[in-house]
Structure formats: C-alpha cells, structure tokens
Amino acid sequence: MNLKGRTTIDVGADGVAVITIINPPVNSLSLDVLNSLKESYDQALRRDDVKAIVVTGAKGKFSGGFDITAFGGIQGGKIPAPKPGFVSVEILSDTVEAARKPSVAAIDGLALGGGLEVAMACHARICTSNAQLGLPELQLGIIPGFGGTQRLPRLVGLSKSLEMMLTSKPVKGEEALSLGLVDAIATPDQLLATARRWALDILGGQKPCIASLLKTDKLEPLAEAREILNFARVQARKQAPNLKHPLVCIDVVEEGILSGPRAGLWKEAEAFQVLLHSDTCKSLVHVFFAQRGTTKVPGVTDLGLAPRPIKKVAILGGGLMGSGIATALILSNYSVLLKEVNEKFLQGGMDRVKANLQSQVKKGKMSEEKFEKTYSLLKGVLDYESFRDVDMVIEAVIENVSLKQQIFADLEKYCPPHCILASNTSTIDLNLIGEKTKSEDRIIGAHFFSPAHVMPLLEIVRTQKTSPQVIVDLLDVGKKIKKTPVVVGNCTGFAVNRMFFPYTQAALLLVERGTDVYQIDKAITKFGMPMGPFRLCDLVGFGVAVATGSQFVLNFPERTYKSMLIPLMQEDKRAGETTRKGFYIYDNRRKASPDPELKKYIEKAREMSGVTVDPKVTKLSEKDIVEMIFFPVVNEACRVLAEGIAVKAADLDISAIMGMGFPFYRGGIMFWADTLGSKYICSRLEEWSKSYGGFFKPCAYLADRAAKGASLSAPMDVAKARL
Ligand SMILES: C[C@H](O)CC(=O)SCCNC(=O)CCNC(=O)[C@H](O)C(C)(C)COP(=O)(O)OP(=O)(O)OC[C@H]1O[C@@H](n2cnc3c(N)ncnc32)[C@H](O)[C@@H]1OP(=O)(O)O
Numbered sequence: 001m002n003l004k005g006r007t008t009i010d011v012g013a014d015g016v017a018v019i020t021i022i023n024p025p026v027n028s029l030s031l032d033v034l035n036s037l038k039e040s041y042d043q044a045l046r047r048d049d050v051k052a053i054v055v056t057g058a059k060g061k062f063s064g065g066f067d068i069t070a071f072g073g074i075q076g077g078k079i080p081a082p083k084p085g086f087v088s089v090e091i092l093s094d095t096v097e098a099a100r101k102p103s104v105a106a107i108d109g110l111a112l113g114g115g116l117e118v119a120m121a122c123h124a125r126i127c128t129s130n131a132q133l134g135l136p137e138l139q140l141g142i143i144p145g146f147g148g149t150q151r152l153p154r155l156v157g158l159s160k161s162l163e164m165m166l167t168s169k170p171v172k173g174e175e176a177l178s179l180g181l182v183d184a185i186a187t188p189d190q191l192l193a194t195a196r197r198w199a200l201d202i203l204g205g206q207k208p209c210i211a212s213l214l215k216t217d218k219l220e221p222l223a224e225a226r227e228i229l230n231f232a233r234v235q236a237r238k239q240a241p242n243l244k245h246p247l248v249c250i251d252v253v254e255e256g257i258l259s260g261p262r263a264g265l266w267k268e269a270e271a272f273q274v275l276l277h278s279d280t281c282k283s284l285v286h287v288f289f290a291q292r293g294t295t296k297v298p299g300v301t302d303l304g305l306a307p308r309p310i311k312k313v314a315i316l317g318g319g320l321m322g323s324g325i326a327t328a329l330i331l332s333n334y335s336v337l338l339k340e341v342n343e344k345f346l347q348g349g350m351d352r353v354k355a356n357l358q359s360q361v362k363k364g365k366m367s368e369e370k371f372e373k374t375y376s377l378l379k380g381v382l383d384y385e386s387f388r389d390v391d392m393v394i395e396a397v398i399e400n401v402s403l404k405q406q407i408f409a410d411l412e413k414y415c416p417p418h419c420i421l422a423s424n425t426s427t428i429d430l431n432l433i434g435e436k437t438k439s440e441d442r443i444i445g446a447h448f449f450s451p452a453h454v455m456p457l458l459e460i461v462r463t464q465k466t467s468p469q470v471i472v473d474l475l476d477v478g479k480k481i482k483k484t485p486v487v488v489g490n491c492t493g494f495a496v497n498r499m500f501f502p503y504t505q506a507a508l509l510l511v512e513r514g515t516d517v518y519q520i521d522k523a524i525t526k527f528g529m530p531m532g533p534f535r536l537c538d539l540v541g542f543g544v545a546v547a548t549g550s551q552f553v554l555n556f557p558e559r560t561y562k563s564m565l566i567p568l569m570q571e572d573k574r575a576g577e578t579t580r581k582g583f584y585i586y587d588n589r590r591k592a593s594p595d596p597e598l599k600k601y602i603e604k605a606r607e608m609s610g611v612t613v614d615p616k617v618t619k620l621s622e623k624d625i626v627e628m629i630f631f632p633v634v635n636e637a638c639r640v641l642a643e644g645i646a647v648k649a650a651d652l653d654i655s656a657i658m659g660m661g662f663p664f665y666r667g668g669i670m671f672w673a674d675t676l677g678s679k680y681i682c683s684r685l686e687e688w689s690k691s692y693g694g695f696f697k698p699c700a701y702l703a704d705r706a707a708k709g710a711s712l713s714a715p716m717d718v719a720k721a722r723l
Pocket residue numbers: 025026028029064065066067068069110112113114115117136137140143144145146148289292293
C-alpha cells in the first residue's frame with residue numbers, strides 16, 4: 001500500500017530513541033504519519049534498550065501540522081475521520097505525555113498546528129532560533145484539535161495563547177523561549193545532541209519532567225481569566241462578525257479553565273469535528289490551496305524552465321504606483337533605478353518611497369539601520385544611460401497609449417536583450433504598447449494594486465506573444481516580493497477590474513430604481529466586504545471611477561449601465577473623500593456620514609436615465625441586495641473564464657479576495673457562487689434581466705452550466721463529462 005508519510009525510530013547507544021517525522025515537503029501529519037507515530041512510540045515505550053525519546057522532523061522541519069490535503073477527503077466521507085480523541089487523548093495525552101519515559105521535542109523550522117501540539121505533549125522542547133512555532137488552525141476555519149487549546153494556555157498564559165490562536169501568527173525561537181513555550185535554544189547542528197542530553201537529564205532528575213496539560217503556574221487567576229476571555233470574545237465579534245469558529249475556540253479554552261484540561265480536551269475534540277465540516281472550513285481550505293495554485297500555469301510552469309536571476313530593476317514613473325512598486329522591490333533587496341522626467345518629479349518619487357519606509361519605522365516594524373540599508377538600494381535617474389544592465393523594467397507612467405509606445409521603443413534601444421519589459425497599465429492593451437517594437441516576446445503586464453507595497457495581489461498579464469520564460473521570471477519576482485501572483489490574459493480590465501466594474505454598475509442601477517445608497521453599503525459590508533460600493537467610490541475618487549468606467553463603456557457597450565449619477569455629482573465638485581463630499585460627507589477626521597443632499601442628484605440621474613422608482617426595489621432584503629450586486633460579478637467572472645483570460649476558476653477566487661476584498665471565508669467569488677448553485681444564479685439573473693434590462697443577462701457560459709446542472713468552477717472538460 002502507498003503510505004502518505006511515516007516516522008522512523010532510531011535508538012542510539014545512549015538509550016535515546018529518535019523518532020523522526022518524514023512526510024515531505026513540510027512533514028505534515030497525515031493519518032499514516034499519526035498511526036506510525038503511535039507505533040513508534042509504542043515500540044519505544046516497550047523496548048528495554050530505550051530510556052528516553054526525542055521527537056523531530058526530517059530535513060530541518062519539525063512539522064507543518066495536520067495534513068490539509070486530507071480535509072477534503074474527510075469532509076466528503078472518502079477518508080474516515082480519526083475518532084474523536086484518538087490523537088489528542090489516546091496518542092498525545094495517554095501515550096506520549098503520560099509515559100514514564102521522558103520525551104523531548106527537537107524543533108527546527110516549522111512547528112505549526114498539529115506539529116506544535118505534538119511538541120507540546122512532550123516533556124520539554126528545544127528549538128533553533130529560526131524555528132517558527134504557532135497554532136494557525138483558525139485561518140483554516142477550525143480550532144487546534146490535538147490538545148493545543150489546552151496546552152498552549154498552560155505553557156504561555158491565557159492572554160498570549162489566545163492572541164497566538166486568534167491571529168494565527170507564529171512566534172520565532174527567542175520569543176518562544178521567553179514565553180516559556182520552549183525550554184532552550186540550540187544551533188541546528190547541536191539541536192539533536194542537546195535534545196538527547198535534555199531527555200537523559202530529565203530521566204536522571206537533573207531537569208524537571210513537565211506535563212504541559214497539568215501545569216497551572218502560567219494560568220491567570222480565575223477572575224482575570226474570565227475578563228481576558230470576555231475581552232477576546234468582544235474583539236472576535238468585532239473583527240469577524242460573520243465567523244463563529246473564533247468564538248468556539250474561546251469557549252473550548254474556557255472549558256479547560258473552568259472544568260479542567262481533560263474536559264477541555266473532550267470539548268475540543270467534539271468542536272473540531274463539527275468545524276471540520278463547516279462551510280467556513282471548506283472555503284478556507286479551498287483558499288489555502290487556491291493561493292498556492294496560482295503559480296501553477298499549464299503550458300508555462302510545467303515546461304521545466306528555471307527563473308532567471310533578476311538583480312536590477314528600473315521603474316519608470318515615480319508617482320503613487322511607481323513609488324509603491326519601488327518600495328516593494330527594495331524591501332525585498334532588489335536594486336532599483338527610479339526614472340522620472342525632471343528633478344522635481346524625481347524628488348517627489350524618491351520622497352514617496354522614503355515616506356513609505358519611514359511609516360514602517362514609525363510603526364516599529366523597521367529599524368533605522370534597516371531603513372538606511374533599504375533606501376540605499378534606490379537610485380534616482382533622469383535618463384536611460386544606466387539602463388544598460390537592468391534585468392527588468394516596470395513602466396508606471398500615466399495611461400496614455402502613444403507615450404507608452406514611445407517609452408517601449410526607447411527601452412528596446414537602451415536595455416539589454418534579456419531584459420523583461422513590463423507595464424503596470426490597468427487598462428491599455430499590451431499589444432498596442434508593444435506594437436512599435438520587435439520585443440513583443442518580452443513584453444508583459446505587471447499590474448499592481450494601490451498602495452503597491454501593501455496590497456498582496458499582482459496580476460501578471462501575458463499576451464499571445466509573451467514567452468513562458470518571461471512569465472516564469474515575473475512569477476518568481478512576485479513571490480520574492482511577497483505578492484500572490486495571478487497570471488491572466490490580455491483584455492480591458494484583466495481579471496480584477498473586469499469583476500469590479502459590474503459591482504459598481506449594479507449598485508448604481510439599484511439606486512436609480514429606488515434602493516437606498518446607505519442600505520446597499522450596509523448590506524454589502526455585512527456580507528463581509530471591507531466597505532460598500534459607494535464608500536469605495538468615494539475612497540478611490542470619482543475621477544478614477546469615471547476614467548476606468550469609460551474604458552468599459554467603450555469595450556463592452558452591450559452590458560454597461562450608463563448612469564449619470566457620478567458625473568452629475570462631479571459637476572458640483574463632489575468627487576469623493578478628497579473633496580470631503582461624495583456619496584457621503586466627511587469631517588476633519590475623514591469620518592463618513594450620510595448626506596441628505598444626495599437625493600437631488602439621484603432624482604436627476606433617474607430622470608436622465610428615464611427610469612422610475614420600482615416599489616419592489618425600494619424594499620429589497622439584504623440578501624436580495626447582495627445577490628443583485630454580486631451575481632453580475634459572478635456573470636462577468638464566468639465570461640473572464642470562458643474567454644480564457646483566467647486559467648482556472650480558483651485564480652478568480654484569489655483575484656476577488658486579494659484585489660476586491662471579497663470575504664476570504666466565503667472562498668472567493670466562484671467558490672461562493674457554487675455554494676449557491678449555477679441554476680439558482682442563472683434563474684435570478686434571467687428574472688432581473690426581464691425586468692431591468694440586458695445588464696443582468698446571463699452569459700453563455702453561465703447559462704450552459706446552469707442548463708447542465710454543472711458547477712461554475714469545474715474545468716471545461718469536467719463539466720462536459722458530467723453530462
Ligand atoms: C488538528 C490540528 O490542530 C489541525 C492542524 O494542524 S491544521 C494545519 C495547521 N497548519 C497550518 O495551517 C500550516 C499551513 N501551511 C503553511 O502555513 C505554509 O504552507 C508553511 C508555513 C508550512 C510553508 O510555507 P512555504 O514554505 O511558503 O510553502 P508553501 O508553498 O505554503 O507549502 C509547500 C507545500 O506544502 C503544502 N503544505 C503546507 N502545509 C501543509 C499541511 N499542513 N498539510 C498538507 N500540505 C501542506 C502546500 O500545499 C505546498 O504544496 P505544493 O508545493 O503542492 O503547492
């Protein structure tokens with residue numbers, strides 16, 4: 001039988017058995033690994049030549065936790081779930097922790113989730129400085145299920161343990177030591193020897209033998225504990241009102257504090273099983289794999305091409321985008337040339353980069369020394385002379401076709417032949433930009449989102465002529481600057497802006513037919529978007545909204561809803577937050593309040609569009625509002641997929657989450673749509689299209705999937721096969 005991972009046991013002359021977890025790439029705890037861990041333990045406890053035990057992970061990684069690839073199988077009933085308490089009680093508490101032979105965990109690299117839970121069941125932990133220890137289960141919609149909710153509070157105190165679990169953030173070696181999570185730090189080459197000695201010292205009574213589950217010294221007194229738990233509840237409700245599992249985690253921790261750790265373990269086991277089957281867990285596991293899947297592009301990343309080294313990058317344009325991109329690059333140690341057209345603009349760009357870095361220093365996230373070192377990687381220039389040895393150029397000038405054409409023709413002259421020529425355009429056809437060059441195979445889109453040094457998404461836009469090598473190179477740069485890159489095809493708006501457009505349009509259509517602006521924003525925010533469509537319009541400014549909108553009107557006239565509401569407000573110098581007036585009015589502290597004056601603009605816009613208030617639309621439920629705004633987005637996402645602009649539905653999920661702020665715990669736009677069903681979405685769009693026009697008309701892809709009862713995310717051939 002093909003086992004998924006294993007443990008080995010190696011007994012030394014000193015009587016210490018080293019049990020090693022082996023399951024590449026992160027030594028995750030598959031069911032096979034867990035069974036093998038139990039067998040290795042049983043053996044070690046049985047054998048007379050074993051006096052003590054060290055648990056470790058192969059190749060410098062302790063363990064990345066429970067095997068997430070098994071989640072889908074367990075949820076779908078294809079893999080039997082381990083019976084409640086099998087790991088947390090039977091293996092870790094009753095076999096490892098209760099054993100009369102001491103165990104020490106030797107931790108290098110990762111000890112996450114179940115990995116850390118195994119380590120916490122040992123009687124001591126030694127780690128390296130670079131080790132990362134944490135319980136990130138909540139980011140997958142579950143809670144720690146191998147005893148972590150009980151042992152972590154007892155090792156580091158309630159307050160810190162709740163912080164670690166609720167934020168899913170790991171701690172590194174030194175912090176783990178100061179918290180009491182580990183007992184000592186060792187260098188990687190001394191790790192095993194130190195752990196072996198420690199285990200023998202416990203046996204000999206020179207070091208204490210501590211069962212984490214029975215510790216109480218770090219737990220706060222009961223009254224204080226109750227306060228901490230209640231504060232955590234208030235925070236969790238405020239930060240994620242749509243999520244239940246953080247509250248379940250707090251309840252389970254509380255059970256252990258009030259009724260003892262054994263009761264806590266059982267409550268944890270039951271809650272874990274329930275959460276594992278929740279929609280939130282399914283969505284978040286999908287997001288976990290979808291995010292890692294964006295760098296797998298058929299016909300590109302499967303050709304065996306290695307990314308070429310990129311050392312020096314030039315940025316054209318030091319505006320908001322250019323300076324943000326430069327910041328992102330120098331933060332990841334790239335040497336950057338920032339080119340502007342005159343001294344004044346250049347200084348402005350350099351200052352913006354400096355300010356971006358200084359804000360990190362102010363927040364305590366960067367030292368002065370690191371600031372100096374990072375900023376020294378940036379050099380301002382006014383001509384192309386120093387472009388002779390650059391490996392990549394990213395053009396970030398204003399959206400003007402002839403200007404960009406000229407720039408790319410110049411770049412071809414000055415840059416070396418291997419240099420990647422990228423554009424940060426969000427709207428202009430890349431084929432047009434490269435038309436006047438002979439370098440179309442190395443022209444590519446690198447579409448960042450503002451602020452570029454903060455936003456996590458990078459749309460990599462390829463044309464028919466872009467070479468796979470250039471895509472592989474940019475994917476590598478994207479990863480190195482800690483972005484999630486998504487490869488898309490060339491079209492107006494690419495993936496993210498194509499999806500954003502119907503979002504705003506649908507909102508305008510509803511308002512002209514009688515839905516209240518603020519009610520729309522409220523419903524959309526409750527659904528989980530960081531803000532509603534109107535608050536967002538105010539934030540980006542009406543100028544940007546009109547400019548991008550006009551590109552869509554030009555390219556997709558048959559499905560644009562042409563409302564005059566924004567232009568009318570603009571005429572009155574209401575252009576959003578910067579003018580302190582838009583759909584909301586803003587006070588000195590930028591606090592937004594509804595504006596009764598809005599009514600007159602809406603009435604005028606309604607008149608110009610020739611529509612009347614529809615009593616049904618004035619009384620829409622929150623669910624209706626969400627559907628009438630997001631189903632057109634789903635419809636557009638289907639078009640993007642059908643046109644081959646996106647490689648796979650999961651890429652659109654990630655684009656929606658990272659580019660639009662779509663709630664990650666709903667799994668992304670297509671995943672969410674599939675939870676509702678293509679038939680339902682199509683029938684609602686058809687119904688609205690009859691009443692409110694072609695804007696809602698389902699596209700062929702959506703109608704086809706609905707007719708076949710197929711999911712929207714299934715690859716084309718799978719959908720056909722389902723017939
Ligand atoms: C009962 C328990 O309490 C429940 C649990 O333990 S739930 C699991 C808790 N653990 C986690 O949440 C950790 C999840 N993993 C991560 O955060 C990151 O993958 C990491 C920090 C471990 C490594 O990050 P990084 O080095 O950037 O590599 P990354 O690309 O993410 O992962 C490498 C590969 O390992 C896989 N992987 C990572 N963690 C995994 C896990 N726990 N199970 C299965 N596969 C895993 C990834 O899918 C990826 O596979 P791929 O190469 O086929 O795409």
